[in-house]
Amino acid sequence: MEDSAEKKPSSSSVASSLYSSTGTTKEECERMIQKSFRSPTVKFLREHLEKAGCSVNRNFFKAIECDKQISGGYLREEGILVCSNHMTFQDEVDQVIIHELIHAYDDCRAANLDWTNCAHHACSEIRAGHLSGDCHYKRELLRGFVSLRGHEQECVKRRVLKSVYANPHCSEEAAKQAMDAVWDICYNDTKPFARAM
Numbered sequence: 001m002e003d004s005a006e007k008k009p010s011s012s013s014v015a016s017s018l019y020s021s022t023g024t025t026k027e028e029c030e031r032m033i034q035k036s037f038r039s040p041t042v043k044f045l046r047e048h049l050e051k052a053g054c055s056v057n058r059n060f061f062k063a064i065e066c067d068k069q070i071s072g073g074y075l076r077e078e079g080i081l082v083c084s085n086h087m088t089f090q091d092e093v094d095q096v097i098i099h100e101l102i103h104a105y106d107d108c109r110a111a112n113l114d115w116t117n118c119a120h121h122a123c124s125e126i127r128a129g130h131l132s133g134d135c136h137y138k139r140e141l142l143r144g145f146v147s148l149r150g151h152e153q154e155c156v157k158r159r160v161l162k163s164v165y166a167n168p169h170c171s172e173e174a175a176k177q178a179m180d181a182v183w184d185i186c187y188n189d190t191k192p193f194a195r196a197m
């Protein structure tokens with residue numbers, strides 16, 4: 001997956017390290033992916049992808065083993081990848097699927113979305129981080145971040161920077177500038193949700 005990062009439009013997600021994760025097998029992870037389709041949020045996003053003309057069937061999702069500390073990723077041509085060796089609980093798989101489905105939705109609705117453009121990438125990461133609930137305070141407490149005031153936005157920012165900086169086309173400085181430039185618009189763009197969870 002990492003080798004293909006420069007050739008294919010992609011977005012990888014930083015591992016959330018919620019639990020002292022031992023990981024699972026690819027087979028078990030495939031089973032958990034199947035189970036995530038029962039999550040109301042996953043159902044909702046798949047319905048909206050279909051409405052937008054980008055149906056995602058079971059083959060769109062794949063469990064793989066990842067070398068890097070990432071939880072999963074979205075590749076335009078390949079679909080959504082979940083890193084089985086960094087997944088232990090169903091909740092983690094659901095979370096990755098929801099986050100990556102938001103990237104797939106962005107890719108679907110914006111025909112000109114360019115993953116090599118740091119601002120485009122930052123915008124989708126802001127939305128995925130905010131709308132997936134990646135930064136819900138319970139998850140932040142588990143990660144050991146205890147500051148509650150403004151924690152959600154700080155958490156989204158931290159994760160956006162990591163993801164965009166991992167993009168071979170974006171330096172640390174470019175990632176920061178891109179995120180700041182698009183923050184307000186993208187943070188407040190909650191489509192297809194009526195508002196953030």
Ligand SMILES: [Zn+2]
Nearest residue numbers: 012013125128
């Ligand atoms: Zn992402």
